[in-house]
Amino acid sequence: QSALTQPPSASGSPGQSVIISCTGTSSDIGGYNYVSWFQQHPGKAPKLIIYEVTKRPSGVPDRFSGSKSGNTASLTVSGLQTEDEADYYCSSYAGSSNLVFGGGTKLTVL
């Protein structure tokens, strides 16, 4: 199972929007609606912010939204805030009871 492909870095100014992509194949992202996104601050455990492509767990601000087109999923962070500066990881179900993560994207709020 190859890791999903994410850009290593992304950035934006406070108040702006940023989009982070996550590219897979028809065997993972393209084949299932089980894409999740996680936010991880340094030294902390990952936090789920999007699941099943577009759904937000309770307590996650609606500034975070997810989408998918073909084999690529995207996370949009609107109205960037300084606390959004973190690493972001996508994941997807890959069939046969397997999950795969992306390589991660470091989001910098300028």
Add this chain to the structure above:
Amino acid sequence: QVQLVQSGSELKPPGASVKVSCKASGYTLTSIGINWVRQAPGQGLEWMGWINTKTGNPTYAQDFTGRIVFSLDTSVSTAYLQISSLRAEDTAVYYCARVAVAGIWGNLVYWGQGTLVTVSS
């Protein structure tokens, strides 16, 4: 409330084995499977696999087949990750995690605090 509490940091020499525990509370361990995730220093998340806590059946990710074993002790609501023949590249933080609802892949809403395993002579 659901909690996953992991065992403390470990320092092991190359070639040794380590067993990391993940104690579940606030729910019945056998109701939802436990996933294991590795994060090497400065690196990304890697899914190692999961164990069906109802049947005890493990699924190992392709990259981790061979030296790892998932196990359970339901009497103490605890899942375990054992890694044998440790090498320096096994140095990482290991997390256990579970989904909110069984059958929803990737919905890893509950995480342990992580266990740092350092392999060094």
